Amino acid sequence: MIALIDYGSGNIRSVFKALQHEGAEVQLVGTPEGLANADAVVLPGVGAFGDCVRGIQSRGMWEPIQAWLESGRPFLGICVGYQLLFETSEEAQDGARGFGFFAGKVKRFTTPGIKVPQIGWNSLEFTPPDHWLWRGLPPQPHVFFVHSYYPEPANPDETIGITDYGERFAAAAARGDVAGTQFHPEKSQKVGLHILRNFIDRVKAK
């Protein structure tokens, strides 16, 4: 069972339906107990970094998710759910901190002349191309982004996908079975569904 973390953040219906569409058994989980029989965790996120941190904390989910990440079990963070895997964010003026699974911080786009937020379909370069999350995909597919901030991993080896928007940024990162994507696989049509299927296959293979 894949636990889809429900902490009051935006559109999780689409993530739920997309995972289900690709053959996963999904449950919305909003309490620590809900993780007991989960094989994998998916953490979506829409809105501001600090609000997401507080949303997770207020449901008592922060420590259980932190422990899950430390155990290295399968995990997928999407959009702000990906950013939360890093240490800090320029967006969180109040000092809210992420899980720190990846070393590095989340920064705002500042290249002059580009529109912020980035909204739309941009190409994704696989680094490395043979990563399990990209299995079976054509090179440089387009995926859907909606964001003003992006993470900058301190360890470049953890970057598994790069997108160019004024600067080349880490559109996806992974270490072991824990991965995150800045784009929305659940909104990226066939390519996005394929990426979710790769995650589900990884979970089932465990």
Add this chain to the structure above:
Amino acid sequence: MLTKRIIPCLDVHDGKVTRGIQFGKAEAGELRNVGDPVELALRYNEQGADEMVFFDITASAYGRASMIDVIERAADQCFMPLTVGGGIRTVDDMSLMLKAGADKISINSSAIATPELIGAGAERFGSQCIVVSIDAKRVGPGLWEVFAHGGRKATGLNAIEWAKKAVALGAGEIVLNSIDADGTKAGYDLEITRAISESVEVPVVASGGAGKLEHMSEVLAEGKADAVLAASVFHFGQYTVAQVKEYLAGCGVPVRLV
């Protein structure tokens, strides 16, 4: 490279997609029935649309309920970005549409009446979620006025100033509908689209006036739009989304080909 988006727009009236002949006339009952919104959404999804916009032009209690059903059914089958507009007056209205599967909320008259709604929505759901749609009419050389209520009510607001204010309040995207161009099929209003795109740092979506393929390349290049919205050219089968994209790719415009 970020691609330019091609966005079919579906005007939904009591659960059906309709198309008015000219601006504002849809609300007056002059409608052509185009079909089932979810069937159309699936068709455009297959054709490679980059996003879809659903406008509730009924804005009645019954219309609202059927709109939620439409969004749920579309979102469950089309794994692509969906925007909902029409009759959204409160943060709770926004929340209902997002829960149904929408990704962005488009507000127009309600943002003019209550500008704080923009900030309240952005604070709760993030700026990327809040689209301010502006109906602009040329009232003099280099001067455009904002109209509310489907283009029927003058507001006295300058369109460029209103766009800037909306962004300052938290809008993450602007949709610019030209009242003069809408329904004419004579091309987008390049001048106002460009003026607004150069005045705000968020993406601008051009709307109103698409009739030929050249119109789309013009507004993306000269009009500096980040995306184009069109309805009739797609609904009546004049072009498919794929044909538009192939044409644009041939002109050197970055598009996502599927």
